[in-house]
Amino acid sequence: MTLPYLLGVCLGQSQKAVGGSVEFRLTNLPSTTPDTFTWLFGSMAICTAIADTVAISPSYRDRASVDGTTVTLELRNLTLKRVSDPAIMISGSPDPLVAGKSSVSVTCEAKGSITTRKWMKNGGTLSPEPDRVIISEDNRTVSISPVQKEDTGEYTCQVSNPISNVEASATLIVNYGPEAVIIKGEDHEGAAEFKEQ
Incomplete structure (x- = not known):
């Protein structure tokens, strides 16, 4: 059984033009190409390679390609959704x-x-x-x-x-309740005053 491990995190340039393309390359490529690897955007898989077969997610099918030797991901027709x-x-x-x-x-x-x-x-x-x-x-x-x-x-x-x-x-x-309440008045024997602080 082979456990997955992280080859690296690759951040692309954020100033690419909508409609343009960007490549993501690993800077510390292992000495041998891994048999299996997955490119993710957040938690969503863009593509997964197993042996010589690369499966690209349907939402990226016409916009992504992967070089299985260098593990390079290319995204084309970049989009930016309105907020x-x-x-x-x-x-x-x-x-x-x-x-x-x-x-x-x-x-x-x-x-x-x-x-x-x-x-x-x-x-x-x-x-x-x-x-x-x-x-x-x-x-x-x-x-x-x-x-x-x-x-x-x-x-x-x-x-x-x-x-x-x-x-x-x-x-x-x-x-909120009243603040610094003062009640003035007279009682039966003279003046009375009550203060709440």
């Missing part, structure tokens, strides 16, 4: 959000070839706060725990690539 259908999903504590008690996650989803994802709040850049406002590494999700009254506002996710830019917005409302 579309942005949507923001809010999850976490049920409504209403209560300052100091509730937690919330705001997630941005979109379709297409996303190269940039950016969060804004009330028109300005949303900044993370250590241990309270966390933005995921891929900028998909903003998690706030616990929410504070200052978190109320319009949250906008902008997603883009070189040919399109779209955004979606959602409003968070954080409820």
